[in-house]
Amino acid sequence: MIQLDKVGQVFESRDGSVHALEGIDLEVQENEFVTLIGRSGCGKSTLLRLIAGLLEPTNGWVQVAGELVTAPRPDVSVMFQRPALLPWRSVLSNVMLPVEIAGGDRGQYRDRAHELLHLVGLNGFENKRPHELSGGMQQRVSLCRSLITRPKVMLMDEPFSALDALTRAELSEELQRIKMELSTTIVFVTHSIEEAILLADRVVVMTPRPGQIREIVDVRIPRPRTLGIHADAAAVAKVSGQLHTLLMAPA
Amino acid sequence: MIQLDKVGQVFESRDGSVHALEGIDLEVQENEFVTLIGRSGCGKSTLLRLIAGLLEPTNGWVQVAGELVTAPRPDVSVMFQRPALLPWRSVLSNVMLPVEIAGGDRGQYRDRAHELLHLVGLNGFENKRPHELSGGMQQRVSLCRSLITRPKVMLMDEPFSALDALTRAELSEELQRIKMELSTTIVFVTHSIEEAILLADRVVVMTPRPGQIREIVDVRIPRPRTLGIHADAAAVAKVSGQLHTLLMAPA
């Protein structure tokens, strides 16, 4: 579904050039859930922005669904760290924003919007404004918005990192459920090892300066996975320790 | 060291009164490390503010070192979720702020400030301004500031929650080390079960509406504790599961 071939990204700034990414080769299968993990500044967001078509790589090329990426695509949706809701719009009209921008048939999508809001437990909140919701609820709205146009690919840049650990756990579990119902390919950036393991089919571990892929770790734990007491504690602890070592050690 | 007796706190607001805390009985021993965990709004910050003397309880009483708390005490220091550094001051002069406010002998404390900055790995950054540091470094400065006056009690309100998971792990381990070197009593609020277990001698689990103590869980894992692969994985998983159940279940 997504193919990156020798992708490199160099930013020119006043104090010289920054090699944000170098020689990134990565293939993400259809319907796969990949998490990206790495220290601050190792180029995770840059990688996501390249796939989203918000940035053009200075080296190599990026393909989505077999086509070269040159601009944002309608079948790829992006979700950011912060909910990024328009404060003057109601919950429903925030969810409908992508449809409105694309000029689609609103009537048809409105039902879907209601369904999605129901799915994330926000039925009854359609006409509230964002500031009337808690942070977790806002991030749920943002999730619905990124699902409204049935994207083939979802790119998520630390979507839950501003939430408290408990809300975060809830939303991670919800995301797994949704992922199983709607088949999409997901690339998910996170700082949290726990979250990376909980969600991923594969965890891509990155190292900074220049941003490179250090290792790709397969997570072979059966789904649905949950936090807390569970049968696979040992397997989780093993992967967790492995990731920890990879991240903490010098490159 | 700290004693709370039938402490209750009611806030009067326009839409009626909020019972933030009710019937809190808690005793923290000298040199003990207690973590408070609970969902948003269950009164953790309120409890900390009561101990700090920033708020007077509407019911019951609070004692620190055998004395009734009525105002902030010089031997109690508070550390907040965000670094709360004064942006116009250098790192050193931010660390020295409590001394300056108290009107103490600066010369004597300046050496201590340098020692503390060395302890947290910030030697060489004394004359930088906060905006020149990363979030983790800023929070380290804030830690030094709360240690400068050798407080008997440290109250920490989610001090690491704005940091990324890796920096957070580093700082948690550092805090344990410092705690072992300097003997202080610490009450530490967190949202993260992982963190609560890593740091605490006892974990206080709170439930909201009204804010009450649900259970106090002893953590009998030998120190120093680390994240990642370790011998006590099973013990950690057990406590973790227990806390998870306590927090997720309805009160």
Add this chain to the structure above:
Amino acid sequence: MSAAPEPTRPRRSGSTLANWLLPLLGFIVVLGLWWAATIVFAIDDFLLPSPGDVYVAFREQPGYLLDQSLVTLIETVEGFLLAIVAGVPLALLIVRSVVLERVLYPLMLAVNAIPKIAVAPLLVIWMGFGQAPKVVLVFLVCFFPVVISTASGMKSTPVELVELLRSLNATRSQEYFKLRFQYALPQIFVGLKTAISLAVIGSVIAEFVGATAGLGYVIVTSGASADTALAFAAMALLGVISIVLFYGLVLLEKKLLPWAEESR
């Protein structure tokens, strides 16, 4: 991030009674002091008329003064609206082009620095005695704050929101009209509130020269015939117009932007 109120944010203290009573009290105290001063120091009324004198001056020709107020009000509002109509699109251009910004900002600063009172006679010579030069002067006075606040509001749109729209493949005009402009509205209102006080002053200044009506005209003519009380009555009416327009904008803002107050 939680929906619960932040514990330490200072709350608006209590009753709406205090909202009205305290400002009123302030005005009454000031009026009282003023009146007392005119009596105690036996100040001649052409130097400083007492509030009573001013009230009498108003009562003598309320209809006339209200008519003049209306003239001033209309000029003010027209020039103000014109500044919005011209200033907002210009701000848009400035936000879109760094070159335009660099070229226009210092020019606007310089134009803004020219005392409008010195421009007023020139406008009359160029445009005659009608409403036109007054409206233009109000426009000149309001233009700068409107442009500055609109431009800086649009520029302060968080990158995350701009990037969101980009990721949705939004066109440039969608980016500006569905996002930046809306986002800038609270800050635009700050500019409008600054501009409206200036607007009133602008129309009065314009009426000092070549006017046949309006409160500025009343102030000039009453000054020339040493009727200070009448001049004060006109100034009091100007104060009223200013305050009414200002709080009108505040109300409009509350109506239009209920989200702005709570969400920032």
Add this chain to the structure above:
Amino acid sequence: MSAAPEPTRPRRSGSTLANWLLPLLGFIVVLGLWWAATIVFAIDDFLLPSPGDVYVAFREQPGYLLDQSLVTLIETVEGFLLAIVAGVPLALLIVRSVVLERVLYPLMLAVNAIPKIAVAPLLVIWMGFGQAPKVVLVFLVCFFPVVISTASGMKSTPVELVELLRSLNATRSQEYFKLRFQYALPQIFVGLKTAISLAVIGSVIAEFVGATAGLGYVIVTSGASADTALAFAAMALLGVISIVLFYGLVLLEKKLLPWAEESR
């Protein structure tokens, strides 16, 4: 939170040459258009003198004009400083007392709404022909923005910082001087930058009435002898004074508050 630059924040584009060249270009284009207009439409120079006429007017008596500029500059700066000296403490009181705030804000709004040009003759009548009424007028004009910006800056001090100082058992005056005032400085500078343009205009307005020197006086007298070119030269000097004072404040801010630009 990381120390690395935010990836999507727009960078200041390039060279310092463009910083100077573009505004200069703007000025040159405007001067050119103006000059062309006076030639093409054969506009009489008492209606609109050409830039050349204005330059000639300046060259005829540069020393005199610079002297007058100095007079205006001194009045402006004095009144401006006075407004700071009086406005900042008042803002402190307003921040400390909700009652005072409620009482004083609408009053200040009303006073601000009175056109200062109407007050100028009264000031001369009360205070005579010296510098006093000019400085007072400048003061009146600057006072409001200084108070408002200082008060709102101090109020916007994050609760977490205030709570930090409280937890350190800081006294009230430590809270205000070690924290709130310092924190408010960037916003105070916004107010000062607004005030400085107003200050120049204020001193000119004051000089329209009962002055024997200053650029405002030059404008009135040259207007009274239909010497429009001289009036324009004086206005151009006013523009220069305004811009110099404004960028002086900008520089001062950069010097005093290096932390303000980067950390917010």
Add this chain to the structure above:
Amino acid sequence: GGNPDSTSGNKGEKVSYLTSFGTFGREAYAYVALEKGYFRAAGLDVTITPGSGTVDVMKLVAGGQADYGVGDFTAFLITSSKQHLPVTTVGMIHQRSLAAIVALEGSGINKAGDLVGKKIGDQPGSTNQVMFPVYAKASGIDPKSVQFVPAAPPALPALLVSGQVNGIGQFVVGKPTIEKAAKGKKAVVLPYGDVLPDLYGNALLTRQDVVKENPEQVKKFTTALLKGLADTIADPSAAADILKKYVPETDVAVATAELQIMRDYVKPPSYTGPIGAIQREKVSTVEATLDTADALESDLFNIGDYVSFDLAPKA
């Protein structure tokens, strides 16, 4: 309420007119001509707008914003010699100058000689200020012994009454206004005309090209306006009532008093010519007076360009 910007309402040739300064009683004659239909009868549709002083009137007439206006003849000549505005005189409202220094009774100023060492407030560039050296010399005092402080015309009465200045430059007709402001104190008026009898007062001005291209209109307008002026000095109180009709803030008593004073300046007791006439010899005298005072800027100044003797009423 009323609007002083008034038209006769019928369809005639559109003509605009500026008073010399504001809408004081002294300006009533234009409203009288309008009210009595003299303009309409001449086929003119006249709009009256208050002016703001001689130089402003000159600029507005020169710039085409008004066709006719009234301004002080002396100030007009002095300004014309410097700036060469395309404006000319087509009639004379006052045969004697109204310029004066006004003081208050009890201030020790009773004659020109008392002005030595005193402070006089006046609008910069006004006739009163410009002609003061001539007046002072004619009165036998040193012009430099009197200090002039500039102030806007609207502020002058208050400055005098408040004691900030000892005297102010005013037109003689300003006396009632000053006395009203002074609360019963009498005003002392020192008219320049007493020692400089040849100075004219206000003149009727128009653009030079109007004179060239439409002399008929100029004649008709001048005639109608002067007819209003004649009626006004014949019955000042009726004229004040008419003014009040157009300008509601008029104080009829003050306006009447002004017009009564003005009578002797429009038609001085010794004057035998028609109202509004311009005499060549007198203009030459004025020019010579100004020349000796060094008040005229340019040697190229040709006074014939600025006075249209042909169009004014003939003696």
